[in-house]
């Protein structure tokens with residue numbers, strides 16, 4: 001087991017690899033034709049690598065404007081071949097990746113993260129509801145473990161859009177994220193809007209977030225000015241733990 005997975009297991013987390021920058025040398029505006037990798041995805045998704053390093057599975061990163069999402073969103077994909085144009089064509093690349101990873105490591109070790117409603121890196125779509133619903137339905141075919149979706153509320157603005165149609169369409173575990181706190185997360189699960197809720201910024205600002213939730217002890221506010229900084233400590237590992245003796 002590698003040091004990183006040992007650490008993650010020790011702190012009680014399950015470990016996944018995110019396939020984000022796997023194929024960054026390929027972009028959606030290149031000449032049409034069969035997407036071909038200049039280098040193979042390589043050992044990162046070989047079963048022996050996953051098992052050897054103690055990973056529980058792979059979360060395919062199909063969100064936030066990275067490569068896979070660039071194929072899915074109609075405002076950035078201008079291909080004219082079987083990977084562009086229709087919804088089916090734009091989602092083909094993502095689904096082929098799901099199929100390939102599931103085949104390699106087993107479908108029950110695979111999850112995927114999507115963000116149809118976000119527009120990071122100019123990746124937006126003219127009909128995010130239809131895109132999300134199409135993917136939720138299409139993913140059922142691959143028997144994967146979970147679908148993790150960043151909802152429309154991530155930016156803290158009110159939105160009439162909802163994850164519910166995706167939640168209802170997807171047959172396995174549905175993880176919602178984006179703009180949840182302790183109460184919001186509990187409500188979403190109680191209302192059957194999701195099986196699980198994931199937290200981003202609150203986790204960043206609270207290294208002991210599960211403990212704080214358990215105790216209903218409140219949490220540190222995150223500091224936006226230190227998001228995405230180059231400093232390895234400030235904004236990443238300098239938020240205080242709960243002082244249970246205070």
Ligand SMILES: Cc1cc2nc3c(=O)[nH]c(=O)nc-3n(C[C@H](O)[C@H](O)[C@H](O)COP(=O)(O)O)c2cc1C
Nearest residue numbers: 064150154177178179180198199200201202227228
């Ligand atoms: C500093 C920072 C770094 C992030 N890095 C990533 C990333 O690498 N990949 C990703 O998909 N999302 C990333 N996110 C987004 C979060 O995973 C999450 O989707 C987002 O913060 C919304 O959830 P929240 O409302 O619980 O914070 C990042 C967010 C922050 C604040």
